[in-house]
Amino acid sequence: MQPLDIAREALRRLAMRQLQPTPENYRSLYHEIAGTKAEELFPERALKLVCSTLPRLNQAQIEFVQRLESAVGSRSWSAISGSLVGLLRAQAAPQRKWTALLKDVFKQLERNHASLSFAQKHQALQQVLDSSNGELDALYSRMSALADKWESADEAGPTPAPAGVEAVTAATDNSDAALRDLFARTLEGVVSSLLIAAPDLRDEALELGTVLREVRDMRGVDDLAARLRNLIYRLNWVVDDQAEIRAGLMSLLDLLLKNISDLVIDDRWMRGQIDALRNLCDHPISARELDEVERRLREVIERQGSLRGNIDDAKHQIKLMLAGFVEQLGSFTDATSGFGNKMEGYARTIAEADDIGALQGVIAEVISATHEMRQTTERSRNEVDTMRDRVRAAEAEIERLQLELEQTSERMRHDPLTGALNRKGLEESYAKEVSRASRRGTKLCLAVLDIDNFKRLNDTYGHNTGDEALLHLVATVRDCLRPHDTLSRYGGEEFVILLPETSIDDAVIVLQRLQRELTKRFFLANNDKLLITFSAGVTVVLQDEQQSSAIERADVAMYQAKATGKNRVVVASADTVSA
Ligand SMILES: Nc1nc2c(ncn2[C@@H]2O[C@H](COP(=O)(O)OP(=O)(O)OP(=O)(O)O)[C@@H](O)[C@H]2O)c(=O)[nH]1
Known part of the structure; x- marks a missing residue:
């Protein structure tokens, strides 16, 4: 039969058998009439889709997927089957005894070989790791070979290592010792001092510091690690306990303040103080805020007594x-x-x-x-x-x-007009910040600000407007600074800002941001929109420096800012400060 006849007959049978006119039905009828065998189609798209979803998490997986993709690309069922068989064989390969191998490698690393220094062994191991490129089989066999080689090498005999190698060993040993010492000091000096309330843990931390300095072999390291793990576990309990105690104390304090406040119902000033204290204790309290609480309480007690x-x-x-x-x-x-x-x-x-x-x-x-x-x-x-x-x-x-x-x-502590700190308040804050900066090794910057042309403003609009301008400046400064920066009124229109944990570059940025903010917020005087500007001098406070000397330096810089056009920030020149 001619293909045209076969096709025609196939269509007729489709209709007679009432089959759907799909390509598959047509194809099978065609082969039935022609007496030939239907050739199977290769599902390339579906297989490629499968390949694209396979994981490629390590070298072995990457290579398998690549092999499979190339077999699909060449439409070869035998190649596909080959890659699948390879995968299954690899999986059926004996399980590697990694734990035993690693233990062996560590043991050999610690052994005192006659002809191998620690540095040489370290280097060889590094090479194995690098060259295996994440291929686990290769890594396993290379590490096994290395462990075997070290196993068969001679036991310690004091064979002098080449000079270069010895230097490397010495360097490694030195850094190891330094690290141990650091860790031991952390345990003895820091961890133990935080554990005054838990004497048994403190003793354990001190003892572990000593063990850490002395431990030499793998068994010792294992023991130490176990004890450290135990210490950490118990430390977690201590931390939880302390948090609970702290929360309990805070709620006691709150109760106490509430009761006092009920007792002093007629004393507005005391109520104000107590409210301020309760506000301070209302949230997680920082060291700075604790200072503030203490200062307020001291003032309450002192002044209340005399008045x-x-x-x-x-x-x-x-x-x-x-x-x-x-x-x-x-x-x-x-x-x-x-x-x-x-x-x-x-x-x-x-x-x-x-x-x-x-x-x-x-x-x-x-x-x-x-x-x-x-x-x-x-x-x-x-x-x-x-x-x-x-x-x-x-x-x-x-x-x-x-x-x-x-x-x-x-x-x-505060200036009655602006509410900023006064000189006494500044002195206290300065002392605290200087010692905090020296303790923590952080930078403290100090800036002196002086409002520009303030006399003219007073003369034109009156003293009251001048006072309001001061309030305007203080409000703007407060909005722009971080909570732990402090603003104090040093003189008439002169202010001092302390910027803890701030580099000189950042301090300049802060002050310039303040100047920009002042240009955005107009000050209204008799319906006139006035622009309040200031000139500033800024400096890094030297370690344990007296307040007067830092202010003097910033003041000189502030006058330079005035002299060179006002509304500027000048950093105290390098020859006056060596920080
Ligand atoms: N309204 C008001 N004015 C004050 C206060 N303290 C100081 N002053 C005034 O601030 C003015 C400062 O004037 P000057 O020292 O000449 O400084 P200036 O006019 O700002 O000039 P430059 O600093 O060179 O920009 C004086 O007129 C003081 O009387 C205050 O508490 N309120």
């Missing part, structure tokens, strides 16, 4: 005055009742008198008694007036002292 004494004195005065007043009132009452008795006597004498002459003496006595009574009344009124004035003065004094008590904490 409370003054208020008590004033109250005592009022009590004394009241007692005097009561006494006066008593004697006045005595005087008036005496006067009344006298008057009654005179009235009787007048009623019984027979002639006018007899009355003359009585009238003189009445006049004298009345005069005396008037004087007594006047004296009493004067005394009462004086007393009232003194009571009012004492009350005013109490009021003033209460107010002083309210403001006292701020006034002790």
Whole structure:
């Protein structure tokens, strides 16, 4: 039959058998009619898809997938089968005894060979690792060969190693010893000092430090590692315990502060202080914030003691005055009742008198008694007036002292106008930051800022506007600085900023960012939008340097900034600072 006839017949049978007209059905009918055998199609796309999803995690896998892809590409079932068989054979290969091999290698590394130094063995092992290129079979066989070679090498005899090799060994030994020493010191000096509350762990840390310095062989290292693991495990418990204790203490403190605050319901200043303390304790507290809590508490105690004494004195005065007043009132009452008795006597004498002459003496006595009574009344009124004035003065004094008590904490460390630290506050912060920087080996920068043309602003808009401009600057600085940077008012329009953990380059960036921020935030004075600018000098504080000397250096730089156009930041020149 001709192909055309076969095709026609195939279509007819498709219709007769009511088969779907798919290529497969057509193909099988075609071969049925022609009496030939259908050739199987090669599923290349599907196989390529399978290949693309296979993992390539190591060299062996990469090579397998490559072999399979090339077999699929050449449409060779036998090649595909070959690569699959290879894979299964590799998997069926005996399991390598890695643990035993590694133990063997370590043992040989530690052995004292006559003809092999540690450095040589280290180098040979490194070569094996590098050359195996992640191929596990190759690595296994090369490492096994190396271990065998070392195994058969002679035991220690003090054969001198070549000079170069010895240097390498010495260097390796030196760095090993240095590392051990460092680790031992960490255990003895740092870990143990953190474990005051857990004496048995502290002793263990100290002992492990000693063992670490002395351990020489693999068995010793194993023991040490086991003890270290145990220490770490127990340390975790200590850390958890300490966190729990800390949380408990904080909640106790909170309870205490809450109770105090309930007790001092009438004392606004104390309530303010207690609220500030509670706010500080409200979140995980840093060393800096702890300083702040301590400082506030100290101020509360100091100032409260002295001011409370003054208020008590004033109250005592009022009590004394009241007692005097009561006494006066008593004697006045005595005087008036005496006067009344006298008057009654005179009235009787007048009623019984027979002639006018007899009355003359009585009238003189009445006049004298009345005069005396008037004087007594006047004296009493004067005394009462004086007393009232003194009571009012004492009350005013109490009021003033209460107010002083309210403001006292701020006034002790803070500038009352701007709320920035004052000189005393700066001194305290400076001392803390200098020692913190020296302890931690970090950089501390100090900047002196002076507002530009401030006199003109005062002269044009008045002193009050000048004050507001100062507040504007302080608010902007606060927004731009990190919480642990400190701002203090050093003089009229001069401020000092301390920037802990900051390099000089970063300090300049911070100050310039501040200047940019000030240009964005206008200051409004009588509806005029004013631009507040400042000139600044900045320097790195030298280790343990006095505050006055760092400020002086920054001040000189600040004047350079003024002299060279203002609204600038100048770094204290290199010849004045060697940090
Ligand atoms: N409003 C106000 N002004 C103050 C305060 N303290 C200082 N001043 C004023 O700040 C001005 C500083 O003036 P100058 O030292 O001449 O400095 P300046 O005008 O800023 O000039 P340059 O520093 O050269 O830019 C003075 O007029 C002071 O009276 C304050 O607390 N409030």
